[in-house]
Amino acid sequence: MADFSDKVIYQIYPKSFRDLNGDGLGDIPGIIEKLDYLKELGVDYLWLTPVFISPQRDNGYDVADYRKIDEKFGTMEDLEELIAQSGRRGIGIMLDMVFNHTSTAHEWFQKALAGDPEYQNYYIFKDGEPGQPPTNWQSKFGGSAWEYVPTLGKWYLHLFDVTQADLNWENPKVREELKEVIRFWKQKGIKGFRFDVVNLISKPEVWEDDLEGDGRRFYTDGPRVHEYLKELVRDTGIEDFVTVGEMSSTTLEHCIRYSAPREKELSMCFSFHHLKIDYKNGNKWELMEPDFAALKELFIKWQTGMQAGAGQSALFWCNHDQPRIVSRLGDEGRYWKESAKMLAGMIHLMRGTPYVYQGEEIGMTNPHYTGIGQYRDVESLNYYKILLEQGKTADEALEILAARSRDNSRTPMQWNGGAHCGFSEAEPWIPISDNSAQINVESQLGDDTSIFSFYQKLIALRKENEVIAKGEIAFLEEENPKVLAYRRSLGDRELTVFCNLGDTETEISMKPEWEGCRKLLGNYEKEFSCAKEETLTLEPYEFLVLETGQAHGM
Ligand code: GLC
Numbered sequence: 001m002a003d004f005s006d007k008v009i010y011q012i013y014p015k016s017f018r019d020l021n022g023d024g025l026g027d028i029p030g031i032i033e034k035l036d037y038l039k040e041l042g043v044d045y046l047w048l049t050p051v052f053i054s055p056q057r058d059n060g061y062d063v064a065d066y067r068k069i070d071e072k073f074g075t076m077e078d079l080e081e082l083i084a085q086s087g088r089r090g091i092g093i094m095l096d097m098v099f100n101h102t103s104t105a106h107e108w109f110q111k112a113l114a115g116d117p118e119y120q121n122y123y124i125f126k127d128g129e130p131g132q133p134p135t136n137w138q139s140k141f142g143g144s145a146w147e148y149v150p151t152l153g154k155w156y157l158h159l160f161d162v163t164q165a166d167l168n169w170e171n172p173k174v175r176e177e178l179k180e181v182i183r184f185w186k187q188k189g190i191k192g193f194r195f196d197v198v199n200l201i202s203k204p205e206v207w208e209d210d211l212e213g214d215g216r217r218f219y220t221d222g223p224r225v226h227e228y229l230k231e232l233v234r235d236t237g238i239e240d241f242v243t244v245g246e247m248s249s250t251t252l253e254h255c256i257r258y259s260a261p262r263e264k265e266l267s268m269c270f271s272f273h274h275l276k277i278d279y280k281n282g283n284k285w286e287l288m289e290p291d292f293a294a295l296k297e298l299f300i301k302w303q304t305g306m307q308a309g310a311g312q313s314a315l316f317w318c319n320h321d322q323p324r325i326v327s328r329l330g331d332e333g334r335y336w337k338e339s340a341k342m343l344a345g346m347i348h349l350m351r352g353t354p355y356v357y358q359g360e361e362i363g364m365t366n367p368h369y370t371g372i373g374q375y376r377d378v379e380s381l382n383y384y385k386i387l388l389e390q391g392k393t394a395d396e397a398l399e400i401l402a403a404r405s406r407d408n409s410r411t412p413m414q415w416n417g418g419a420h421c422g423f424s425e426a427e428p429w430i431p432i433s434d435n436s437a438q439i440n441v442e443s444q445l446g447d448d449t450s451i452f453s454f455y456q457k458l459i460a461l462r463k464e465n466e467v468i469a470k471g472e473i474a475f476l477e478e479e480n481p482k483v484l485a486y487r488r489s490l491g492d493r494e495l496t497v498f499c500n501l502g503d504t505e506t507e508i509s510m511k512p513e514w515e516g517c518r519k520l521l522g523n524y525e526k527e528f529s530c531a532k533e534e535t536l537t538l539e540p541y542e543f544l545v546l547e548t549g550q551a552h553g554m
Helices: 028-033 035-041 076-088 107-113 172-187 225-236 252-259 292-308 336-348 378-389 394-404 451-464 466-470
Strands: 009-012 045-048 065-069 092-097 101-103 125-127 146-149 154-157 164-166 192-195 242-246 268-270 283-287 353-357 472-476 483-490 493-500 506-509 518-522 535-538 543-547
Touching: 028 035, 028 076, 035 076, 035 451, 045 192, 065 076, 065 172, 076 092, 092 172, 092 242, 101 107, 154 164, 172 225, 225 252, 252 268, 252 292, 283 378, 283 394, 292 472, 292 483, 336 451, 336 493, 336 543, 353 451, 378 394, 451 466, 451 518, 466 483, 466 493, 483 506, 493 535
Parallel strands: 009 045, 009 353, 045 092, 092 192, 192 242, 242 268
Antiparallel strands: 101 164, 125 154, 146 154, 472 483, 483 493, 493 543, 506 535, 518 543
16 A cells, blocks of 8 residues: 655635636646646645546536546547546546445436346335335435435435435445446556545345434444455455545544554545534534533643554545535634634644645635525525424524525636636636625735745745654643644654644743754744743744754754
């Protein structure tokens, strides 16, 4: 198994990245146009969210054909061109494999619906009566996880939208079909894969009601999931490819197994616990101020735990399912720049492989939508209705969506301050953010103090300092709720990182052994000297990396 801790991965949401053919929807030629920009940022891989044929009920996560490009995004030739052109720039392309479910428009599901028992066994169908679903499990997008098909007298399982039917991984034929998909893309020159909700693929043997929750405890990190992953990776020969699994509601113990090289499963995992610290009672649809103490505790637990088990983390704040991090944990106003940089620095220097989600590198914020007509996401639209049914007013429901909707990250990439923010000549498929005149790529390129430039520096730092990719991590200042601090060390190199999580100054005590240390990077333009100081004052949202090891004088 290869190691990817010295790499940085950039996530593209093609629908909102760059539209070249003027239909208001981003496309693959648009990505090709921006390759030099991505090269300048310094990333190694581009992960594209699904571009396959799909009814787009869940923006491509409802795949109808795993081997064909949806014409909305371009053609197979366009993708081949992207692979070739990015390859020339030393950038690999990663595709998103949605293997927990297919769209109900997929040929396999259509055959199942037509009554073919072979294809019914590709999915999870259960005999039953209308009104009596096999279990009380809930879909992650709201409502029952089962749908009745009257013509068959059967229910089928869909953990997500009703048009996303769960595949039956127990069936070896299904596993063979999915391996063929990987082989197909490998042979096209794809260099890596992201596996969508892959820890949900192994369903339990017994189907029972969940009297405590929505059913997830029965199918999350299910009984055969490790066996299935090992088989998939081995039989398709992708041991040395970059592979990342999206692990929904997982545990540390399982993530170690998914990603430790000795297990020969995946190169790394996404876990989401650190992105639930502003969910009230664990409920995404109830607003709460972020709990920074909990955030610290989670980072300490996961970073040191993964290290102890030799597991590998994907480091990230943002993706196409998460609100923008600067809106969430930082500050959109006075400290916009400082907080965006601090949040970036905090995770980029931890142990793992960092991901940058399009627009994060210029500090894009949530778009501040005010009307339900601006939303497109199936989950947001479902939950808007559910919130109203629960007795919330329309204003309250909209306030919740404005903070929590997945559309917060799906707005068009802000290339410039012009019409449609340089994303398209046409009206975009989803409204642009209200601040594209201030926050855009054009205004940041060439500005050494920009957020973009800070991301460039963080990426360059990883390439120049092996201690960032390979060093050990240990946390400091564990009792200080306002500061997250850690040390990375490798041989005689040692870096110490400080992040002030809040909008007020705070102090930390300097350690005598840090005398003579030097500043490697920070988000405030100020001179630093640690000659004689006993305390160090951190400005609001300050991020500071000091070279504290014995080699700092060299
Ligand atoms: C993952 C994707 C999300 C999608 C879901 C179902 O969580 O990131 O966008 O809706 O899986 O495929």
